[in-house]
Amino acid sequence: MTGASEQAQSVQTDDAAQHTGGFRASFDVTTERGGQSYGEMVEQVRTFMDKVRYASPTPDLADEVIDDLKKLNAKLDTMLVDEWTSPSGTRIDLPSRGNITLPPYEILDGGPEGVEATVTFRRFHLGGNGVAHGGHVAIAFDDLGGMAAALKLGGVARTGYLTVHYRSLTPLETPLAIRTWVERFEGRKYFVRGTLYDGDRLCAEMEALFIALKPGQA
Numbered sequence: 179m180t181g182a183s184e185q186a187q188s189v190q191t192d193d194a195a196q197h198t199g200g201f202r203a204s205f206d207v208t209t210e211r212g213g214q215s216y217g218e219m220v221e222q223v224r225t226f227m228d229k230v231r232y233a234s235p236t237p238d239l240a241d242e243v244i245d246d247l248k249k250l251n252a253k254l255d256t257m258l259v260d261e262w263t264s265p266s267g268t269r270i271d272l273p274s275r276g277n278i279t280l281p282p283y284e285i286l287d288g289g290p291e292g293v294e295a296t297v298t299f300r301r302f303h304l305g306g307n308g309v310a311h312g313g314h315v316a317i318a319f320d321d322l323g324g325m326a327a328a329l330k331l332g333g334v335a336r337t338g339y340l341t342v343h344y345r346s347l348t349p350l351e352t353p354l355a356i357r358t359w360v361e362r363f364e365g366r367k368y369f370v371r372g373t374l375y376d377g378d379r380l381c382a383e384m385e386a387l388f389i390a391l392k393p394g395q396a
């Protein structure tokens with residue numbers, strides 16, 4: 179297995195270029211932003227979202243929760259920063275780099291040959307009838323496909339297209355094996371494939387085009 183810091187070094191970082199437009203033109207890798215409890219804070223919010231998905235509160239309880247949430251939102255209002263300095267998405271020591279909007283995954287191995295990870299769709303990722311929403315599966319493929327492209331090219335790429343073939347139902351609360359790799363590239367075009375397995379059962383496959391950003395491209 180390649181160490182996280184070794185992988186991080188293969189992705190170009192350029193502080194001066196990253197604030198110029200709508201996308202991160204380089205990639206920050208951190209382990210300390212947000213402090214040692216940041217991961218647990220994110221996890222508690224995910225757990226809360228799991229409960230919100232399935233809760234049927236009384237009006238009184240909903241009002242109580244709203245009051246509590248207003249207090250929590252006011253606390254976070256005191257420490258908001260811009261997207262470039264937020265810990266979210268940069269904390270390589272945390273599931274999904276600390277990005278709460280992603281299904282939580284743990285990287286097992288990553289480098290120019292591809293990325294292997296374990297992803298666990300949560301209760302709040304429910305689509306219907308107890309299984310994952312297909313859009314959340316696509317998000318996992320997008321992020322880990324983008325990572326495979328980034329580790330291959332040593333820079334940042336944007337998704338041109340992404341196709342998911344849903345082969346069987348994707349369970350919730352089950353560690354699943356997800357793999358992404360660059361099948362081939364032509365110039366700036368990186369053709370990426372992916373698979374998602376529950377044990378031996380193929381849940382979904384992905385084929386995508388990621389396009390390397392040009393120098394200075396936002």
Ligand SMILES: CCCCCCCC/C=C\CCCCCCCC(=O)SCCNC(=O)CCNC(=O)[C@H](O)C(C)(C)COP(=O)(O)OP(=O)(O)OC[C@H]1O[C@@H](n2cnc3c(N)ncnc32)[C@H](O)[C@@H]1OP(=O)(O)O
Nearest residue numbers: 182185186189270285320321324325328336337338339389
């Ligand atoms: C322990 C672990 C260690 C961790 C280490 C850290 C590493 C982690 C790193 C990273 C992880 C994060 C990963 C995140 C991933 C998420 C990515 C997203 O979701 S991105 C948001 C969604 N995508 C957009 O919003 C794009 C919108 N589109 C655009 O901005 C442009 O269209 C862009 C930049 C994609 C291309 O525009 P142009 O002007 O630069 O280039 P043109 O000339 O149009 O295209 C280049 C070539 O690509 C083809 N092309 C472009 N789009 C195509 C398409 N949709 N289908 C087919 N071909 C397409 C064109 O035909 C052209 O091909 P010809 O060179 O002529 O052969």
